[in-house]
Amino acid sequence: MTAGRTLATTGRILRQIRADKRTVALLLVVPCVLIGLLAWMYIDTPVFDRVGGILVGVFPFVVMFVVTSVTTLRERTSGTLERLLTTPLEKGELILGYALAFGLMALLQGLIATGFAIWVAGLDVAGPTWVLVALVVLSAVLGTALGLLASGFARTEFQAVQFMPAFILPQFLLCGLLVPREHLPTVLERISDVLPLSYLVDAAVAVTGQADPWGDLWLPLGVTIGWIALSLVLGALTLRRETP
Numbered sequence: 001m002t003a004g005r006t007l008a009t010t011g012r013i014l015r016q017i018r019a020d021k022r023t024v025a026l027l028l029v030v031p032c033v034l035i036g037l038l039a040w041m042y043i044d045t046p047v048f049d050r051v052g053g054i055l056v057g058v059f060p061f062v063v064m065f066v067v068t069s070v071t072t073l074r075e076r077t078s079g080t081l082e083r084l085l086t087t088p089l090e091k092g093e094l095i096l097g098y099a100l101a102f103g104l105m106a107l108l109q110g111l112i113a114t115g116f117a118i119w120v121a122g123l124d125v126a127g128p129t130w131v132l133v134a135l136v137v138l139s140a141v142l143g144t145a146l147g148l149l150a151s152g153f154a155r156t157e158f159q160a161v162q163f164m165p166a167f168i169l170p171q172f173l174l175c176g177l178l179v180p181r182e183h184l185p186t187v188l189e190r191i192s193d194v195l196p197l198s199y200l201v202d203a204a205v206a207v208t209g210q211a212d213p214w215g216d217l218w219l220p221l222g223v224t225i226g227w228i229a230l231s232l233v234l235g236a237l238t239l240r241r242e243t244p
Contacts, residue, residue: 009097053208068147106140
């Protein structure tokens with residue numbers, strides 16, 4: 001693997017995203033709209049402060065999963081991916097280039113979404129604000145990694161979107177947002193213990209609720225980073241040149 005080919009892929013993806021205004025709006029505007037609606041729904045109640053920090057991280061996770069899986073599949077169905085892989089570009093360089101491109105978008109998305117939640121929607125964060133931004137970025141990168149992995153199993157863009165309930169919905173239901181994980185039936189609690197979104201929720205709860213959250217952050221951060229690395233490796237191994 002070479003840094004030059006990886007960065008060239010990153011630049012190409014970023015140029016494609018910049019040219020697609022609908023994708024830019026989906027990445028940068030939609031999370032803020034959803035956060036704003038949530039804050040409006042629960043105005044003058046403590047509910048937004050309790051769940052807002054969690055959903056600030058969940059929304060980018062979902063959006064990045066959809067955008068990444070569809071974008072990657074579109075490259076394969078259009079023949080772009082097959083042409084690229086006839087060059088010296090390796091699968092790992094391609095996957096890493098995608099991850100870096102969407103990681104930069106995730107950073108921008110995290111800054112905008114977190115800033116909007118705190119300074120416009122009035123989210124109260126007890127811990128350091130920059131830690132919440134980092135968690136939002138990490139959540140979006142996780143969505144990117146899982147989207148790259150899911151794209152390898154889809155044949156059409158519609159199928160890529162259909163994978164969202166399989167990859168995302170179980171995590172959303174079991175992550176502790178709706179019911180505390182310790183109150184779940186034993187089997188479901190054990191399942192939630194291996195799902196990455198559960199640990200992001202744990203980290204978001206710690207940051208929004210504690211002035212000094214570091215003691216409760218190391219395990220969630222380690223598990224999330226491990227899931228990102230595993231998903232990128234599996235995404236490179238399952239990447240196909242073309243759709244059969």
